[in-house]
Amino acid sequence: DAKTTQPPSMDCAEGRAANLPCNHSTISGNEYVYWYRQIHSQGPQYIIHGLKNNETNEMASLIITEDRKSSTLILPHATLRDTAVYYCIVVYFYGQNFVFGPGTRLSVLP
Amino acid sequence: DVKVTQSSRYLVKRTGEKVFLECVQDMDHENMFWYRQDPGLGLRLIYFSYDVKMKEKGDIPEGYSVSREKKERFSLILESASTNQTSMYLCASSFRGNQPQHFGDGTRLSIL
Numbered sequence: 001d002a003k004t005t006q007p008p009s010m011d012c013a014e015g016r017a018a019n020l021p022c023n024h025s026t027i028s029g030n031e032y033v034y035w036y037r038q039i040h041s042q043g044p045q046y047i048i049h050g051l052k053n054n055e056t057n058e059m060a061s062l063i064i065t066e067d068r069k070s071s072t073l074i075l076p077h078a079t080l081r082d083t084a085v086y087y088c089i090v091v092y093f094y095g096q097n098f099v100f101g102p103g104t105r106l107s108v109l110p
Numbered sequence: 111d112v113k114v115t116q117s118s119r120y121l122v123k124r125t126g127e128k129v130f131l132e133c134v135q136d137m138d139h140e141n142m143f144w145y146r147q148d149p150g151l152g153l154r155l156i157y158f159s160y161d162v163k164m165k166e167k168g169d170i171p172e173g174y175s176v177s178r179e180k181k182e183r184f185s186l187i188l189e190s191a192s193t194n195q196t197s198m199y200l201c202a203s204s205f206r207g208n209q210p211q212h213f214g215d216g217t218r219l220s221i222l
Contacts (some may be wrong), residue, residue: 037189043214044153049210098153100147100152101152
């Protein structure tokens with residue numbers, strides 16, 4: 001069973017922030033939230049991950065709610081090259097099996 | 111940057127053939143993984159390995175085997191290819207259990 005729920009598709013204007021939501025209401029205390037994206041005909045690309053604190057790197061920011069039941073991936077200034085399918089997944093602390101659901105298809109529009 | 115290289119981007123084989131898919135990583139990662147990706151089904155784990163000569167079954171190991179003789183190389187073997195094994199195959203590696211997995215660009219395998 002999927003551990004995360006994401007909207008199937010979203011649009012974002014180029015140059016604007018893209019905010020991608022993810023619901024993981026059954027997450028347990030020792031599970032991380034990971035985000036990946038997959039551009040057509042390429043393998044999934046790691047973006048960011050976190051446990052309970054907000055995280056930021058050169059690609060994106062991850063905001064996790066205090067109850068950890070949902071999170072938001074923020075691409076601060078979306079470009080056309082950010083058009084991809086974005087996957088939010090929940091991974092046990094020592095887990096090996098990354099289970100990818102259908103994700104959110106983000107279209108960045110000029 | 112981590113580099114995970116899969117030997118072929120596209121491969122066409124016939125039913126009953128023995129098929130080898132190769133994957134190499136250059137970051138001295140302990141863990142390596144094989145997934146298949148099918149429309150509507152997401153990624154499904156076939157096998158993974160956490161050390162040389164070690165292997166663990168994933169969610170869909172039937173019809174597949176793996177080999178890891180060297181740390182940097184993980185091979186997926188289709189013992190007798192069937193049409194339902196037509197898919198995109200993705201290899202990944204990670205340093206330790208909960209560290210990010212890094213993926214190759216995949217092999218699109220067609221079994222005729």
